[in-house]
Amino acid sequence: MDKEPWILGISASHNGSACLLKGDRIVVAIQEERLSRIKRHRIYGAKASKAVAYCLNHAGIEPSDLSLVVLCIQGRKQDHQLHDLRLDPFLNVITNKIPTITIPHHYGHALSVFATSGFAESAVLIIDGTGSPVSDFTAEELNVMNGNKAPDSWETISLYHASGTTIVPPSIMCSTTQTSRIPLSASTRPFTVPPRAMSMTGKLVMLITSPTASTSEPRK
Numbered sequence: 447m448d449k450e451p452w453i454l455g456i457s458a459s460h461n462g463s464a465c466l467l468k469g470d471r472i473v474v475a476i477q478e479e480r481l482s483r484i485k486r487h488r489i490y491g492a493k494a495s496k497a498v499a500y501c502l503n504h505a506g507i508e509p510s511d512l513s514l515v516v517l518c519i520q521g522r523k524q525d526h527q528l529h530d531l532r533l534d535p536f537l538n539v540i541t542n543k544i545p546t547i548t549i550p551h552h553y554g555h556a557l558s559v560f561a562t563s564g565f566a567e568s569a570v571l572i573i574d575g576t577g578s579p580v581s582d583f584t585a586e587e588l589n590v591m592n593g594n595k596a597p598d599s600w601e602t603i604s605l606y607h608a609s610g611t612t613i614v615p616p617s618i619m620c621s622t623t624q625t626s627r628i629p630l631s632a633s634t635r636p637f638t639v640p641p642r643a644m645s646m647t648g649k650l651v652m653l654i655t656s657p658t659a660s661t662s663e664p665r666k
């Protein structure tokens with residue numbers, strides 16, 4: 447048990463949060479807003495956060511005890527001043543020699559829901575306002591994306607296949623331009639280029655953009 451790695455996950459998003467695992471067991475997880483009392487408090491990979499400090503303090507460990515830090519960004523990884531983990535003054539990943547991984551936003555959603563689902567195998571559908579830009583996609587994701595493939599496009603709906611400890615991107619991924627990241631409503635249509643109508647994702651997009659559709663919490 448003691449030899450199992452400490453793994454820290456950070457969600458650098460509008461719902462900033464951190465999660466600490468010992469091996470495959472979740473030890474503690476918390477959102478920044480619970481500590482700052484600022485609703486939906488955003489945190490950044492390059493900056494210290496109350497959530498990360500809380501998790502390590504709860505476990506009684508120091509940053510140097512971490513075996514891995516995984517960062518999931520809602521935004522552009524290329525915004526180094528915001529999301530470069532090497533700049534985090536609390537974790538000090540270079541000095542502490544902590545390996546880091548940065549994963550796309552929808553990929554993080556898919557991993558987290560499948561890992562806690564109890565399923566041995568599953569399809570995972572992520573419907574999310576805006577996650578990561580195309581420039582931050584994995585090579586596998588770039589090979590399967592559909593919709594608007596422009597360099598400034600962002601992932602919007604993604605499908606993954608998860609099995610055991612493996613999760614691979616879908617046969618379909620829809621993207622849209624950043625300028626079209628507007629709230630879904632009866633009068634607005636968020637996709638500049640409609641996905642293929644006959645695909646499963648296409649049907650879902652048609653459903654949620656129909657005149658009768660609405661969302662209570664857009665752009666989440």
Ligand SMILES: [Fe+2]
Pocket residue numbers: 520551555574576577666
């Ligand atoms: Fe999200």
